[in-house]
Amino acid sequence: MLRAMPEPPTNAPMARSALTVADERSSERAAGPRPAERGGASTRDPATPMDEKVLLERVAAGDQRAFQLLVERYQHRVFAFCARMVGDRAEAEDLAQDVFLTLYRNAGEFRGESAFSTWLFRIAKNQTLNRIKYLERRGRAAGRVPPELAEDRLARLTDEDALDADERLAQSQRAEAVQAAISELAEDHRAVVVLRDMEDMSYEEISDITGLPLGTVKSRIHRARSALAKRLARIFQ
Secondary structure (H helix, E strand, C coil), X not given: CCCCCCCCXXXXXXXXXXXXXXXXXXXXXXXXXXXXXXXXXXXXXXXXXXXXXXXXXXXXXXXXXXXXXXXXXXXXXXXXXXXXXXXCHHHHHHHHHHHHXXXXXXXXXXXXXXXXXXXXXXXXXXXXXXXXXXXXXXXXCCCCCCHHHCCXXXXXXXXXXXXXXXXXXXXXXXXXHHHHHHHXXXXXXXXXXXXXXXXXXXXXXXXHHHCCCHHHHHHHHHHHHHHHXXXXXXXXX
């Protein structure tokens, strides 16, 4: 099974920008003391896990620290998903911003009927598919993912210090070929295979995210993997 996800560079601006915009939007709300100022329990340190439904409730009440915690927890995964879907760093950063701002605006709508990650990736999936359609209408196809994301599970688990230069180059080229093949899939197939093989989500979670019946999810993943295998066979034969 494919696996990919080195973290994006630590200087990725999405957390800072999302927080800045959210803070601006928060200031436009009805005036009143923030939860911590009203004497309520303050949001705990990021080292202390907190239930995400509770964090969302605090976000809905205007708690910026709760929003920051959610961004910090998920920004790398959301960015990587967007990058694999659209194949462009700048587009992926914009998309990740949009995903978190949508989270911020709709925090009060989360009912806990699914896992928070499922709800968040449903937003990400909808945003990316809409962006892909927008780009296609303007004659822009999805590109290749940023080089630092082009690593598969084998590459991540291999001790690079034990590889010589030729082996590292071959491994990097193979990983890039896998990602290039993914970018050639139709977006509906691309989404399910990225969620399954990159994000390690269950079929049930993917069904919840996409709104597709479980059988359809399984068949699309099977077809996507078959298409990938054919493309890669031509490259590596």
